[in-house]
Amino acid sequence: MKVKLALLYILTLVIAPISKDLAIAQTTDALPSWNDGKTKQSIVAFVEKVTTQGSPDFVPPAERIATFDNDGTLWAEQPMYSQLFFALDRVKALAPKHPEWKGKEPFASLLKGDVKTALAGGDKAILEIVMATHAGMTTEAFEQIVKDWVASAKHPKTGRLYTEMVYQPMLELLAYLRANGFKTFIVSGGGVEFMRPWTERVYGIPPEQVVGSSIKTKFELRNGKPAIIRLPEINFIDDKAGKPVGINQYIGRRPIAAFGNSDGDLQMLQWTTAGAGARFALIVHHTDAEREWAYDRKSSVGRLDKALDEAKAKRWTVVDMKNDWKTVFTFEKK
Amino acid sequence: MKVKLALLYILTLVIAPISKDLAIAQTTDALPSWNDGKTKQSIVAFVEKVTTQGSPDFVPPAERIATFDNDGTLWAEQPMYSQLFFALDRVKALAPKHPEWKGKEPFASLLKGDVKTALAGGDKAILEIVMATHAGMTTEAFEQIVKDWVASAKHPKTGRLYTEMVYQPMLELLAYLRANGFKTFIVSGGGVEFMRPWTERVYGIPPEQVVGSSIKTKFELRNGKPAIIRLPEINFIDDKAGKPVGINQYIGRRPIAAFGNSDGDLQMLQWTTAGAGARFALIVHHTDAEREWAYDRKSSVGRLDKALDEAKAKRWTVVDMKNDWKTVFTFEKK
Numbered sequence: 001m002k003v004k005l006a007l008l009y010i011l012t013l014v015i016a017p018i019s020k021d022l023a024i025a026q027t028t029d030a031l032p033s034w035n036d037g038k039t040k041q042s043i044v045a046f047v048e049k050v051t052t053q054g055s056p057d058f059v060p061p062a063e064r065i066a067t068f069d070n071d072g073t074l075w076a077e078q079p080m081y082s083q084l085f086f087a088l089d090r091v092k093a094l095a096p097k098h099p100e101w102k103g104k105e106p107f108a109s110l111l112k113g114d115v116k117t118a119l120a121g122g123d124k125a126i127l128e129i130v131m132a133t134h135a136g137m138t139t140e141a142f143e144q145i146v147k148d149w150v151a152s153a154k155h156p157k158t159g160r161l162y163t164e165m166v167y168q169p170m171l172e173l174l175a176y177l178r179a180n181g182f183k184t185f186i187v188s189g190g191g192v193e194f195m196r197p198w199t200e201r202v203y204g205i206p207p208e209q210v211v212g213s214s215i216k217t218k219f220e221l222r223n224g225k226p227a228i229i230r231l232p233e234i235n236f237i238d239d240k241a242g243k244p245v246g247i248n249q250y251i252g253r254r255p256i257a258a259f260g261n262s263d264g265d266l267q268m269l270q271w272t273t274a275g276a277g278a279r280f281a282l283i284v285h286h287t288d289a290e291r292e293w294a295y296d297r298k299s300s301v302g303r304l305d306k307a308l309d310e311a312k313a314k315r316w317t318v319v320d321m322k323n324d325w326k327t328v329f330t331f332e333k334k
Numbered sequence: 335m336k337v338k339l340a341l342l343y344i345l346t347l348v349i350a351p352i353s354k355d356l357a358i359a360q361t362t363d364a365l366p367s368w369n370d371g372k373t374k375q376s377i378v379a380f381v382e383k384v385t386t387q388g389s390p391d392f393v394p395p396a397e398r399i400a401t402f403d404n405d406g407t408l409w410a411e412q413p414m415y416s417q418l419f420f421a422l423d424r425v426k427a428l429a430p431k432h433p434e435w436k437g438k439e440p441f442a443s444l445l446k447g448d449v450k451t452a453l454a455g456g457d458k459a460i461l462e463i464v465m466a467t468h469a470g471m472t473t474e475a476f477e478q479i480v481k482d483w484v485a486s487a488k489h490p491k492t493g494r495l496y497t498e499m500v501y502q503p504m505l506e507l508l509a510y511l512r513a514n515g516f517k518t519f520i521v522s523g524g525g526v527e528f529m530r531p532w533t534e535r536v537y538g539i540p541p542e543q544v545v546g547s548s549i550k551t552k553f554e555l556r557n558g559k560p561a562i563i564r565l566p567e568i569n570f571i572d573d574k575a576g577k578p579v580g581i582n583q584y585i586g587r588r589p590i591a592a593f594g595n596s597d598g599d600l601q602m603l604q605w606t607t608a609g610a611g612a613r614f615a616l617i618v619h620h621t622d623a624e625r626e627w628a629y630d631r632k633s634s635v636g637r638l639d640k641a642l643d644e645a646k647a648k649r650w651t652v653v654d655m656k657n658d659w660k661t662v663f664t665f666e667k668k
Contacts (some may be wrong), residue, residue, distance in 0.1 A: 041622040056468070062540055139582055144565045196586045206396055207586030209542075217582060219575040219601055226601070228582050235583075248473055248551060248562050249569075250584060252530045252541030260396045263622070267553055267560070 019256060033169040033327040040324070041318045043173065050256065051180050057278035060230065065255040067268060068174070070188035070195060070212075070304040074203060074259040074282050076155070076168040076329075078293040080115075080301055082162045084126070085196050086149050088115065090133035107132070127234075132206040134191065135215055137234040146197045163202045164331040170284075173259075174203055182257070187247055188209045189239035189264055192232075211250040213238045225229035237315055238239040239264045242312075244271035254281065266307040269316065281316040283307060288322040292329075348414070362618065364510040366400040367503040376651045377507065380446075380614040384590065385514050391612035395515035396649070399589040399603060401581060402508070404522035404529060406548075406595040406636040407618050408537060409500040410628040414449075414635055416496045417528050418460070420483050422449065424467035437594075440465070461568075468525065469549055469566040476564055482533045497536045498665040504618075505594075508537055515589070519547045521581055523573035523598055525563075544583040547572045573598045578605035590614065600641040603650065615650040617641060623657040626663075 049057040050064065071077035089225055091101070091110050101107035106118035106125040117279050119125055134142070150163055158165060174184050186195060192212030199205045214235040229285040238246040245268050247255065257280040258265070258272035269281040285304065286295050296304040311318050321328065347406040368374040383391040384398065405411040411611055417647045425435070425444050435441035439522040440452035468476070484497055492499065520529060521540055526546030534667050548569040551562050572580040578601050581589065591614040592599070592606035603615040619638065620629050645652050655662065 219578040226604045244553040
């Protein structure tokens with residue numbers, strides 16, 4: 001009997017962590033920052049039906065692809081996209097090497113602190129700023145620039161790091177989906193190499209599961225050492241109709257669930273929900289002027305207009321941030 | 335005691351499969367189709383050092399990225415690329431809808447069965463054939479065309495399905511790496527949408543881990559139904575210097591191990607081995623005229639010349655197919 005008891009003891013040591021994990025998955029609330037109600041119920045109901053063996057809606061784990069927009073869906077995008085703040089900081093840092101910028105828009109206005117005039121040039125101005133700040137270096141050098149900025153730059157309103165301005169309920173949602181066999185991807189209009197250096201640490205999403213806009217790059221041997229150089233030329237814009245194209249190109253499989261917050265996500269949600277079987281589409285509606293921002297149809301950043309109408313018509317899940325979320329930002333958690 | 339015994343029994347049921355897996359991983363040969371010798375030893379030595387906790391060469395699982403060329407590395411590429419056989423079959427199938435092809439090269443020669451004259455037009459001829467056969471339909475329609483072809487077309491020499499002409503030792507290597515926490519990717523000059531429909535079933539590599547060449551696509555609503563249409567325009571060529579660019583663009587992380595067989599893989603191997611820490615590069619040298627094909631420096635398909643020299647200079651692992659592999663194709667297995 002002694003041998004059997006010893007064996008039992010050993011087995012218990014091995015099995016304990018497993019059974020503990022199972023227990024957690026089954027008994028605790030995986031979405032504690034979501035208020036109880038229709039929104040939370042719709043998420044849980046979808047996940048349960050696609051993961052229940054024998055359910056007519058069961059989806060094998062390999063096909064449980066979920067795609068998330070980033071700006072306004074996983075982290076804040078007001079008063080303007082974080083990547084634009086990054087670009088402006090880079091213009092300031094690079095200005096000493098570019099004396100010609102003092103007489104050249106959009107740089108001249110930017111350096112005077114007049115962002116509004118600088119951006120009055122529209123897409124062309126933004127493109128010039130992006131190319132001047134995002135190209136011309138190796139991919140490794142750019143990665144380090146992003147890491148340094150993310151570790152130090154502060155949001156003008158909250159004074160927090162940009163990576164602290166991620167939505168706690170969405171972090172829980174990402175983890176909940178992964179715990180249920182989903183593979184979570186970012187599909188964002190933002191630059192892919194601006195996101196990859198920190199998405200694994202912040203969202204648990206590894207670089208190879210980040211799809212985004214990109215500029216062209218070139219491989220070359222520099223003094224015999226291989227390098228990839230970033231070129232001042234657009235490669236791919238992962239926004240609007242570009243999102244399903246990006247999903248097809250990078251992931252090669254149609255998602256069964258997609259999460260966005262603006263008209264830029266509409267085609268991704270259309271593509272996702274048009275597939276056969278159970279599908280899920282969710283839109284984060286920014287309704288909380290106090291804890292975050294309230295904006296939709298009239299906003300120049302993250303406009304939500306057509307997608308809001310289509311969400312209502314097609315009964316997609318719409319998060320009312322003010323009422324559905326107990327906590328907004330991760331930094332609010334005590 | 336009865337309760338304890340019952341508990342022991344239940345725990346044993348749960349633990350048995352786990353301990354069995356552990357036992358297999360530790361005691362059996364994960365690479366049975368590889369002859370013992372330097373080549374096999376170099377693979378096992380690399381995997382053991384990067385997976386041994388506390389080893390100076392230890393690499394965390396998230397960074398264990400391994401990239402594999404496809405044509406000539408995972409499956410046969412002689413007497414010409416399988417995708418070219420596919421394209422030729424498509425030309426025949428589509429000919430009734432294209433009466434003009436009878437008077438137009440490269441189609442006229444192809445339809446007479448004169449592949450040599452058709453391909454004498456070089457890259458331009460190949461591009462015309464690819465565009466005529468790979469574009470103009472939805473991504474879903476193309477996926478089905480590929481699946482049907484792969485399920486029925488036979489290789490002219492062996493009479494086998496193309497997906498049976500995959501290398502048994504490489505399948506074992508893929509599985510061995512995955513069992514050791516590696517994430518395995520294909521990085522091939524072949525069309526990404528020609529590979530994705532079958533790589534998961536044949537290699538255990540899901541669509542989102544396949545990088546390849548691509549044509550442009552467009553999202554649109556067709557009668558209100560979302561579709562992605564394949565356009566007759568090159569998007570990306572994932573060959574030679576395009577391979578590190580593709581790795582950076584799609585995976586966003588430098589591999590620690592890369593596997594190829596031709597000069598088209600040289601830059602991928604350079605990029606992989608130039609990273610810090612332990613790195614592994616392997617070239618499959620086709621030396622077996624009897625069981626497969628013997629070709630290298632003079633071959634028009636899968637030329638291995640510069641990469642063979644660099645492999646020797648840099649002491650990369652070179653597989654001598656004739657002497658290193660007990661079995662070549664999966665269909666040889668009894």
